[in-house]
Amino acid sequence: MSITREKIIELGENLILSRGYNAFSYQDISTELGVKNAAIHYYFPSKENLGTSIVRTNIQRFEEMIDNMHSRGFDEWQQLDTFIKIYIKSHREKKLCLVGSLGSDFNTLNENTKKELIRMTEIILNWLTSTLTTGREKSIFKFNEEPQNKAILILSSLVATLQISRIIDNIDYKSICQSITDGLKP
Amino acid sequence: MSITREKIIELGENLILSRGYNAFSYQDISTELGVKNAAIHYYFPSKENLGTSIVRTNIQRFEEMIDNMHSRGFDEWQQLDTFIKIYIKSHREKKLCLVGSLGSDFNTLNENTKKELIRMTEIILNWLTSTLTTGREKSIFKFNEEPQNKAILILSSLVATLQISRIIDNIDYKSICQSITDGLKP
DNA sequence: GTCTATATTCCGATAGAC
DNA sequence: GTCTATCGGAATATAGAC
Numbered sequence: 001m002s003i004t005r006e007k008i009i010e011l012g013e014n015l016i017l018s019r020g021y022n023a024f025s026y027q028d029i030s031t032e033l034g035v036k037n038a039a040i041h042y043y044f045p046s047k048e049n050l051g052t053s054i055v056r057t058n059i060q061r062f063e064e065m066i067d068n069m070h071s072r073g074f075d076e077w078q079q080l081d082t083f084i085k086i087y088i089k090s091h092r093e094k095k096l097c098l099v100g101s102l103g104s105d106f107n108t109l110n111e112n113t114k115k116e117l118i119r120m121t122e123i124i125l126n127w128l129t130s131t132l133t134t135g136r137e138k139s140i141f142k143f144n145e146e147p148q149n150k151a152i153l154i155l156s157s158l159v160a161t162l163q164i165s166r167i168i169d170n171i172d173y174k175s176i177c178q179s180i181t182d183g184l185k186p
Numbered sequence: 187m188s189i190t191r192e193k194i195i196e197l198g199e200n201l202i203l204s205r206g207y208n209a210f211s212y213q214d215i216s217t218e219l220g221v222k223n224a225a226i227h228y229y230f231p232s233k234e235n236l237g238t239s240i241v242r243t244n245i246q247r248f249e250e251m252i253d254n255m256h257s258r259g260f261d262e263w264q265q266l267d268t269f270i271k272i273y274i275k276s277h278r279e280k281k282l283c284l285v286g287s288l289g290s291d292f293n294t295l296n297e298n299t300k301k302e303l304i305r306m307t308e309i310i311l312n313w314l315t316s317t318l319t320t321g322r323e324k325s326i327f328k329f330n331e332e333p334q335n336k337a338i339l340i341l342s343s344l345v346a347t348l349q350i351s352r353i354i355d356n357i358d359y360k361s362i363c364q365s366i367t368d369g370l371k372p
Numbered sequence: 373g374t375c376t377a378t379a380t381t382c383c384g385a386t387a388g389a390c
Numbered sequence: 391g392t393c394t395a396t397c398g399g400a401a402t403a404t405a406g407a408c
Binding site (some may be wrong): 025026027037038041046047134 | 399401402403404
């Protein structure tokens, strides 16, 4: 795994999160790296390859985070807080998250990228649903909805508030996150 | 206001909601209308003009709906239900809403389109915040968050669940909407 | 193995035909 | 007033140079 390859994935991800999948080009990346746009095709023959690799990298990062939290013995509150902090960071950096950004572009993605995005979203929702379920069993959380529905509502709130924050710039993202967690307190 | 002009706005809106602003072209619209792509430029000289007109049309539609509900004497529950039904219809038609779709593309929009999108989002959020506030004063709704935060949370849930539904296709959108309204019951 | 020169296609947009 | 022929540029992608 070359350093250039990783750099391309990182630049590509940032471009997707700031401008969207269909609004960035290989030229955007190559200019940044000081090479011709065709050089990127050596590492990723088509945009589909790049998009798919970006999503796969994110899945790996997320799974490592989950493993890390489990091995550290984080309880459900600590896990949820850690997850929400990712979104607070994205908000600070004026970026969206892949679910929201690629979700909007879903119908224009290639099959492999779609497949990985589906997989990523399922992994996130399954983890969140499971965390909410066990957290409620332990009376750490309190809520009345189906855990699956609650998971979708929480993820949706985090995802779309990033998008709305981009439109209305004086939104207090942390305060919204506070409202989300307040709604889970026993 | 010619019939062709209205047809272009309608087709353009559907393309933004299904494929995104940067993924549709004048060709997509002209093919549908059986003319050359340049014919669309007669009605909308640039894509910016078209995008801005699409958002303006939506603002007008939303304001007419609000006026209509007020003159019919809808209470806060009836108003919220009517609003949510727009999203259930969008979900059925496999479309997003403009806030979510153009929110993702925000950084790539022209100044005028941005301005109208900001105006539209403010109008929606102001109406929702005001409806939640008076509804709570009348004890029709019950919630603990700041009305402004609650409005953003509800809109975000509706917006991003459309996007997530596109990725994960077996999501019960109506059930999610039920969870949203259940959370407001006294 | 890494990158460039180049091809091809499609985009938004203009000038001008009817 | 409405639409077409056509342009200039940017997109993705290939073939081949180093």
